[in-house]
Amino acid sequence: MSETLHPMNGSHPLLSVSLSANYPNRPGVLDNVCFDVKSGEILALVGQSGSGKSTVALCILKLLEVKGGSSSGAIMFQGRDIEKATEREMRGIRGREISLVPQSPHSALNPALRIGTQLKEAWRAHAEDKWESGKQGILRLLENVDLPADEAFLRRYPSQVSVGQAQRVLIAMAVIHRPRLLIADEPTSALDLLTQREVLDLFARLNRELNMAILYISHDLLSVASLCHRAAVLERGRIVECGAAEQIFEHPSHPYTKRLIDALPHLQRTP
Amino acid sequence: MTTAGKSAGVLLFAIVAASLAAGYLAPASYETQFRESPNASPCRQFPLGTDELGRDRLARLLYGSRVSLLLAPAAAALSVALSALIGITAGYAGGWLERAAMAAADLFVSLPWLFLLLTVRALLPLNVTPWASILITFLLLGALSWAPGARVIRSGAAALKHSEFALLARASGCPGPRLLWKHILPNLRPLMAAQFWIAIPMFILSEANLGMLGLGIAEPLPSWGGLLAEIQDPGRIAGNPVLLAPAILLTVFLSCFQFVFSKGDR
Numbered sequence: 325m326s327e328t329l330h331p332m333n334g335s336h337p338l339l340s341v342s343l344s345a346n347y348p349n350r351p352g353v354l355d356n357v358c359f360d361v362k363s364g365e366i367l368a369l370v371g372q373s374g375s376g377k378s379t380v381a382l383c384i385l386k387l388l389e390v391k392g393g394s395s396s397g398a399i400m401f402q403g404r405d406i407e408k409a410t411e412r413e414m415r416g417i418r419g420r421e422i423s424l425v426p427q428s429p430h431s432a433l434n435p436a437l438r439i440g441t442q443l444k445e446a447w448r449a450h451a452e453d454k455w456e457s458g459k460q461g462i463l464r465l466l467e468n469v470d471l472p473a474d475e476a477f478l479r480r481y482p483s484q485v486s487v488g489q490a491q492r493v494l495i496a497m498a499v500i501h502r503p504r505l506l507i508a509d510e511p512t513s514a515l516d517l518l519t520q521r522e523v524l525d526l527f528a529r530l531n532r533e534l535n536m537a538i539l540y541i542s543h544d545l546l547s548v549a550s551l552c553h554r555a556a557v558l559e560r561g562r563i564v565e566c567g568a569a570e571q572i573f574e575h576p577s578h579p580y581t582k583r584l585i586d587a588l589p590h591l592q593r594t595p
Numbered sequence: 596m597t598t599a600g601k602s603a604g605v606l607l608f609a610i611v612a613a614s615l616a617a618g619y620l621a622p623a624s625y626e627t628q629f630r631e632s633p634n635a636s637p638c639r640q641f642p643l644g645t646d647e648l649g650r651d652r653l654a655r656l657l658y659g660s661r662v663s664l665l666l667a668p669a670a671a672a673l674s675v676a677l678s679a680l681i682g683i684t685a686g687y688a689g690g691w692l693e694r695a696a697m698a699a700a701d702l703f704v705s706l707p708w709l710f711l712l713l714t715v716r717a718l719l720p721l722n723v724t725p726w727a728s729i730l731i732t733f734l735l736l737g738a739l740s741w742a743p744g745a746r747v748i749r750s751g752a753a754a755l756k757h758s759e760f761a762l763l764a765r766a767s768g769c770p771g772p773r774l775l776w777k778h779i780l781p782n783l784r785p786l787m788a789a790q791f792w793i794a795i796p797m798f799i800l801s802e803a804n805l806g807m808l809g810l811g812i813a814e815p816l817p818s819w820g821g822l823l824a825e826i827q828d829p830g831r832i833a834g835n836p837v838l839l840a841p842a843i844l845l846t847v848f849l850s851c852f853q854f855v856f857s858k859g860d861r
Contacts, residue, residue, distance in 0.1 A: 419768035449768035
């Protein structure tokens, strides 16, 4: 627990969070949640539905107000407290320094805009140069996330691509500006197992190639075990356990973590 | 599309084309007065006869169609633009602005529309040039009919504001105005298109109502409303059935319009 509260060996973590959050009709959604994300690491935030995982993501991006909530505490990102940043400063950080990959691919893509337009908009938010130059980069990026890198694909509407492709588009959109931190909010929950595997491999590769830290929010312990370096367990707005992923899965210390792990389905049939 | 739908479409197209080809189909100008033959019956020179000033009725009908068919879509566009402006601002901004805009909309919707239209038109100067009267009618129709559309568009904008994709656009650093213009507006286009097509027949009828009461397009410029004013006296129709031509044209146009466009919605 204590290693998560303080940066290790004097080197600053990329992100260090200490947060409380409330919704008007639900106080105490987050109750002094503390954790660090080190540069280039994949940290899992695990917990069941309603434990406040997505609220953490919104807090870090300072978008909780959009959902009507309010937060307090400190969010140290690259040595500065962005909890106190202005909306204008946050606009410069969102999508460029910290990106979000949301949960449900099809509702997170705008149904009225072509895939290409949405990628262009995400690129335009932090780029001034001509679209032609940006487009080349985006086509390379699409290739890198195993999507068809051609004009025809850019002209499609979200309803014309599969859910797996839509999730890859969202991932590509999130990494356009090579952020230091990617927040993935249950990115695989809408996907079938094979597509899930591919998307997890993609996250691992992007983490390696771009040296991009990932805050991987999930209730899916199996994907967490295969992808993440460390894990923090969130129960009803509190972090109950935090440590190396293997250690948590092999020797869970908190009863809640034990229950989560015991709830995993087994392939053996009971006689 | 069914055969009936197709024929309605063809008929609509024919009416629009005839109004555009007015100069060709009826060589006389809509205001030329043939003093030697007022109230002429239909003949070779005047297929629909002449009115009491000796003006060619066919020319007046065709040019009048042009005015009515241009005025209604233009006023519909103005009305939708106003609805969108007010509805999107209210839905996106929320708070007191939303409450004020919707209270104004509620008030507008609860006023008897035709009565409001007539009253406001009667308060404005009536002795104006024909072109000024077109402009006044256009502004009046557009400005008095924003309320129902604004309510529909407001609820659409409010829902879109809380959508996942709007949140994601924010999370990728998109500023508020750009979010509105690039992400939310395209999703409201179908709503706005529906408002536009609903308003057109309504405005054609409203112009006809204003015209019949002498509050519409000023003489000598013809319009469907102005031409209908001539058949207010039923006694005259018995002697001269061609007087019904504008009424028939209006009815045919509106039924075809409803047929084609309300079918297209489904």
